[in-house]
Amino acid sequence: MRAALRIFGWLACVVYSTIPLFWLMIHPFAERWRARRRSPYRVLLPAWIAIWAAMSLVTARWRNFALYRADWGWGLAVPLFALGLFIYSRSGKNFSAKQLGGLAEVHDSNREQRLVTDGIRARVRHPIYLAHLCEMLAWSVGTGLAVCWGLTAFAIVSGAMMIRMEDTELEKRFGNTYRAYRNVVPSVIPRIK
Numbered sequence: 001m002r003a004a005l006r007i008f009g010w011l012a013c014v015v016y017s018t019i020p021l022f023w024l025m026i027h028p029f030a031e032r033w034r035a036r037r038r039s040p041y042r043v044l045l046p047a048w049i050a051i052w053a054a055m056s057l058v059t060a061r062w063r064n065f066a067l068y069r070a071d072w073g074w075g076l077a078v079p080l081f082a083l084g085l086f087i088y089s090r091s092g093k094n095f096s097a098k099q100l101g102g103l104a105e106v107h108d109s110n111r112e113q114r115l116v117t118d119g120i121r122a123r124v125r126h127p128i129y130l131a132h133l134c135e136m137l138a139w140s141v142g143t144g145l146a147v148c149w150g151l152t153a154f155a156i157v158s159g160a161m162m163i164r165m166e167d168t169e170l171e172k173r174f175g176n177t178y179r180a181y182r183n184v185v186p187s188v189i190p191r192i193k
Contacts, residue, residue, distance in 0.1 A: 002069075009139035010063045010147055014055045016136045017151035019129075020158035022048045027165035055151075062147040069144055077142030084134030090120040091127040115174045117181050124190035125182065126166075129159055133188070163187055 025044055026033060033040040094116050120127045136155060140148040167187075170178045 006066075006143045006145055007063065009143040010059070010145060011056070013136055013139050013148045013151040014052055014059065016132050016139075017155040017158075018048065018051045018055055019132055020155060020162040021051050023162045023166065024158065027162065027169050030169055059147045059151065062150070063145065065146045066144045067146050067149065073144050074142045077138040080134050080138035080141065084131045084138065087120065087127050087131035087134060091131060093119045095121075115170070115177055115181065117185070120190075122185065123192070125185050125187050126163055127190075129163065130188050130190065133159075159188075 022044065025047060026040075033044075124130055132155070133152075136148070136152040140152050167178075167182060171182070174181075
């Protein structure tokens, strides 16, 4: 059971760690993707799956190296999993599936251009990335695998770059409204008050 959990945790961290790379394929090239006649997801999704495979191959040799093996790790992981799921559920409120899927970034025909600043987004601008981080931390703490901790660190660094690009694109789309929002609401670590 523990071996299966460690393998599943490693693979989950592989997928989560590549999410910023997926968005880094989109944000710098948003205008180019919008100009395409066919759906850009015909290119983006297979490319992302190829990144999963590459990341799995690169990290496979370390998938069994544990920094620690302790049941207490899972005791800490469970609340992180629950927090991540809670944040995901709040992130879907007042936010359409098209917005979650990034259709505004890649489809010129998508006219849904609205900035959501209420609900959880009144406390944190990028709650979905916060939820991803909670899930990755949960797998890292629970499994104790060095590879999960490394993938989490990679996701934090690449995610920070991606968030900057996303903020730039949102500022282009929403102008002063977004700038004012960005100045008040933190990016990933939520405002508690």
